[in-house]
Amino acid sequence: MSTDPVSRYRRFSRAVTSEVGALDHSFLGRGRPLGTARVLNAIGHGRCEVAAIRDYLRLDSGLLSRLLRSLEAEGLITTAPDPQDARARIATLTEAGAAEFRAYEEISDQRATEALARHPRPEALLAAMDLVASALGRxxxxxxxxxxxxxxxxxxxxxxxxxxxxxxxxxxxxxxxxxxxxxxxxxxxxxxxxxxxxxxxxxxxxxxxxxxxxxxxxxxxxxxxxxxxxxxxxxxxxxxxxxxxxxxxxxxxxxxxxxxxxxxxxxxxxxxxxxxxxxxxxxxxxxxxxx
Amino acid sequence: MSTDPVSRYRRFSRAVTSEVGALDHSFLGRGRPLGTARVLNAIGHGRCEVAAIRDYLRLDSGLLSRLLRSLEAEGLITTAPDPQDARARIATLTEAGAAEFRAYEEISDQRATEALARHPRPEALLAAMDLVASALGRxxxxxxxxxxxxxxxxxxxxxxxxxxxxxxxxxxxxxxxxxxxxxxxxxxxxxxxxxxxxxxxxxxxxxxxxxxxxxxxxxxxxxxxxxxxxxxxxxxxxxxxxxxxxxxxxxxxxxxxxxxxxxxxxxxxxxxxxxxxxxxxxxxxxxxxxx
DNA sequence: GTGATTACCTGACTTATGTCAGCCATCATG
DNA sequence: CATGATGGCTGACATAAGTCAGGTAATCAC
The missing domain is CATH 3.40.630.30 (Gcn5-related N-acetyltransferase (GNAT))
Incomplete structure (x- = not known):
């Protein structure tokens, strides 16, 4: 039966997979591929060094370089050499990039708000989510x-x-x-x-x-x-x-x-x-x- | 600060995104693209009708057709017309397909077991996971x-x-x-x-x-x-x-x-x-x- | 300075994923 | 049996994602 620990873990995994997939899908609505959107978000969240982004998103150096270039072409970011080490580069959001980042943030906030509103006992749900997040991020x-x-x-x-x-x-x-x-x-x-x-x-x-x-x-x-x-x-x-x-x-x-x-x-x-x-x-x- | 409900929801979301991503990544280890592996899993879990798979995985008709063909070429599934309605088709795992499906199941079970073993209080974690899964799957x-x-x-x-x-x-x-x-x-x-x-x-x-x-x-x-x-x-x-x-x-x-x-x-x-x-x-x- | 290393970029690929129109066989209906 | 609808398949594309071998400039070790 499905009441053993492994089945329960996997049921959880299935439940959140569809949530995660839905969020990813709603990111697509802004007409930009997911990979590019993720890079923009990483920069918005303060990961400016190219190496840090690559590390965080586990992207190939060449691929990330291209994604950065496409964000640059869109006028959402600018890149400049790191003053500490001119080999490394720092990405920063432009005005337009910050606005676009906020739009993605808005989507995420919106989805979170809706999910919480659907639940009659949000405090209990959040307590459980905190526990899971703390355990997984231990x-x-x-x-x-x-x-x-x-x-x-x-x-x-x-x-x-x-x-x-x-x-x-x-x-x-x-x-x-x-x-x-x-x-x-x-x-x-x-x-x-x-x-x-x-x-x-x-x-x-x-x-x-x-x-x-x-x-x-x-x-x-x-x-x-x-x-x-x-x-x-x-x-x-x-x-x-x-x-x-x-x-x-x-x-x-x-x-x-x-x-x-x-x-x-x-x-x-x-x-x-x-x-x-x-x-x-x-x-x-x-x-x-x-x- | 990040103690408001939306931030907590989003922290949870980030935590499980990386879990989900890691599981997907480990599926790649069997040398088959993720989409194909997902189709195989859907069939293994009893979703045999092509329409049911398409619906579940939200795939385009043409794309799914090709994925089925590639599984067929690998000798993992066979397809046959539905006896009820010869327009529809039913996919079934071959011997090899069943073995491959079990291998994917094994990966999932393995990951679940490891994640639970890492946690000093698995029962509390599972209770929280059950709560979240029940709420999301309400x-x-x-x-x-x-x-x-x-x-x-x-x-x-x-x-x-x-x-x-x-x-x-x-x-x-x-x-x-x-x-x-x-x-x-x-x-x-x-x-x-x-x-x-x-x-x-x-x-x-x-x-x-x-x-x-x-x-x-x-x-x-x-x-x-x-x-x-x-x-x-x-x-x-x-x-x-x-x-x-x-x-x-x-x-x-x-x-x-x-x-x-x-x-x-x-x-x-x-x-x-x-x-x-x-x-x-x-x-x-x-x-x-x-x- | 020299040579090795590092950080990133570029070009040239391959593969995966997604979309669309049109096709064919089957089915429901009268 | 004609008609239109349905379910799936195929071909032709387009885009996204990932890989890899150089290449350049900056930095480091000596």
């Missing part, structure tokens, strides 16, 4: 150091606070907690890392320092769609590396027994439990680790 | 009348019982419940319907009759991945239509307040609550509906 997750006041960081923190509010019996009010000053989580005092998966922030962690050898780990959060991928462990080891680079020798953190995954993670990754070191109302577990 | 859901002892029906019933066991405080033991005789759920006494989505059973409902004008609705179940699509309502109206066709005039059912979605569904789709009509230990709500 190897391309990057860790970016950002300002904790940036939009993406604030998004993660908002999701984190909302989750604490759901999971703590008492709810969670960030103003009652010792909210770290943002500047304590920026180099050289500290750090703030985002886990990014193809543009979507799916996790974060903060390192709050005071300039001395002692610092605190704060705000470890993984998006529900990215749980089970071993991401928290990777985020923690990444932030520990940043701490070492900042000459921090001792890390502390506090957490709550309502977050058993977190407690378990710290217990089996080299942290030892210590006495309460602050009077924050929420935490009930305290850990320390020497680097 | 318009192609069919309702099939089957024997309740068939493999697909038994799968649904098993899932149904397991869910009851999880949701009832007391657990659920099917042997304590008045399990309908399978023959009571087969025409002409009753009926058993499966909701099928591209080969996967995603819901069921039974009509248990005794030959008279009174019958009972049993075993309404929707797979978690297909909830929120309005499927239970469609299954119910479908089974009511079958009941009418069997000259049944009054329907009854029992359910449990641990299944509030079900209770709500019955309340707002024409059922009225009645007194207990059996001594089954599990139900605590009883409904009736005149057809």
């Amino acid at each position: 190897d391309r997750i990057t860790f970016d150091e950002v300002d904790p006041r940036s939009e993406a960081a604030r998004y993660c923190l908002g999701e984190y606070y909302a989750e604490l509010a759901r999971r703590f019996d008492t709810g969670f009010d960030v103003s009652l907690s010792r909210d770290p000053e943002a500047t304590d989580m920026i180099a050289p005092r500290g750090s703030f890392l985002l886990a990014m998966s193809d543009g979507l922030p799916i996790g974060c962690v903060g390192l709050k320092g005071q300039g001395g050898p002692l610092a605190e780990i704060k705000r470890l959060w993984i998006a529900p769609s990215a749980r089970g991928l071993g991401l928290s462990r990777r985020l923690m080891s990444e932030i520990e590396a940043r701490a070492r680079a900042l000459r921090i020798t001792t890390l502390r953190l506090d957490t709550n027994s309502a977050l058993p995954e977190a407690v378990a993670l710290y217990r089996n990754s080299g942290w030892r439990e210590i006495d309460r070191f602050n009077d924050d109302p929420y935490p009930d577990h305290f850990f320390e680790k020497n680097l | 318009d192609r859901i069919t309702f099939d009348e089957v024997d309740p002892r068939s493999e697909a029906a038994r799968y649904c019933l098993g899932e149904y019982y397991a869910e009851l066991a999880r949701r009832f405080d007391t657990g659920f033991d099917v042997s304590l419940s008045r399990d309908p005789e399978a023959t009571d759920m087969i025409a002409p006494r009753g009926s058993f319907l499966l909701a099928m989505s591209d080969g996967l059973p995603i819901g069921c409902v039974g009509l248990k009759g005794q030959g008279g004008p009174l019958a009972e609705i049993k075993r309404l179940w929707i797979a978690p991945s297909a909830r929120g699509l309005g499927l239970s309502r469609r299954l119910m109206s479908e089974i009511e239509a079958r009941a009418r066709a069997l000259r049944i005039t009054t329907l009854r059912l029992d359910t449990n307040s641990a299944l509030p979605e079900a209770v709500a569904l019955y309340r707002n789709s024409g059922w009225r609550e009645i007194d207990r009509f059996n001594d089954d230990p599990y139900p605590d709500h009883f409904f009736e509906k005149n057809l």
Whole structure:
């Protein structure tokens, strides 16, 4: 029967194949072959170096060269030698090219909007899509150091606070907690890392320092769609590396027994439990680790 | 930022595009163009009539004709006029064609197995994939009348019982419940319907009759991945239509307040609550509906 | 500087894909 | 059995996509 894992995976594959095919087909509507349209889109999305485009679209050097030439003939792009390395070339959209790129973007947005509108439960569908996308794109997750006041960081923190509010019996009010000053989580005092998966922030962690050898780990959060991928462990080891680079020798953190995954993670990754070191109302577990 | 619904949909779309592309690419490994391979696969999956293949793959009549000819030349298929209508033609795999088809199947299975093995939480990934596939394939859901002892029906019933066991405080033991005789759920006494989505059973409902004008609705179940699509309502109206066709005039059912979605569904789709009509230990709500 | 390497381009192909008009055999209808 | 419709095939094209062997200019290693 078709309820075994492989059949289910293949059913998924069939379902999305027809979606993907339909999107490709609607791209044809602008009177340009698909390959050319894809190159235009790659450039629009900021892949300007010819080598980067070739790599991304897995195109033969000769073929890409011709596609670029045809876009150039249409007046949609211009190419110029890379000032760093005059052998390489950089493609940029012209005015007309940017307009054409926006038109393709519009098609994609339109299709997405329609697909979501057809579904009575878009939030559930999107949660499932996030999970699938995070799983399939697992190897391309990057860790970016950002300002904790940036939009993406604030998004993660908002999701984190909302989750604490759901999971703590008492709810969670960030103003009652010792909210770290943002500047304590920026180099050289500290750090703030985002886990990014193809543009979507799916996790974060903060390192709050005071300039001395002692610092605190704060705000470890993984998006529900990215749980089970071993991401928290990777985020923690990444932030520990940043701490070492900042000459921090001792890390502390506090957490709550309502977050058993977190407690378990710290217990089996080299942290030892210590006495309460602050009077924050929420935490009930305290850990320390020497680097 | 990229956390709005459209961006999330498009991120998903990008993620699966590269998966789909990779599968297509691996099909090329058998030294046959993709179009030809697709035709072979369509035939292998039971689409024998030339018109059906053309329709499914959205191919031009002339192009398909040529692809069929090239498969014929390779000795992978034979074509013969349809005995019903000698204008139409039927394609069938030869021995070699069947072997080649299996090789393509093997590639797909292999890729699915590898993708699942890469993931530390395949069950969660598959649940999300089921949800997405059911949502995208929503318009192609069919309702099939089957024997309740068939493999697909038994799968649904098993899932149904397991869910009851999880949701009832007391657990659920099917042997304590008045399990309908399978023959009571087969025409002409009753009926058993499966909701099928591209080969996967995603819901069921039974009509248990005794030959008279009174019958009972049993075993309404929707797979978690297909909830929120309005499927239970469609299954119910479908089974009511079958009941009418069997000259049944009054329907009854029992359910449990641990299944509030079900209770709500019955309340707002024409059922009225009645007194207990059996001594089954599990139900605590009883409904009736005149057809 | 010399020679090797790199990044891209061009020309000359091949193959794949798609389109269209016209053909023939068959079928439905009266 | 004449008529028109249908289903598939063929020939003649056109375009898209992919491959490969040079070629040129810039860069790198020494």
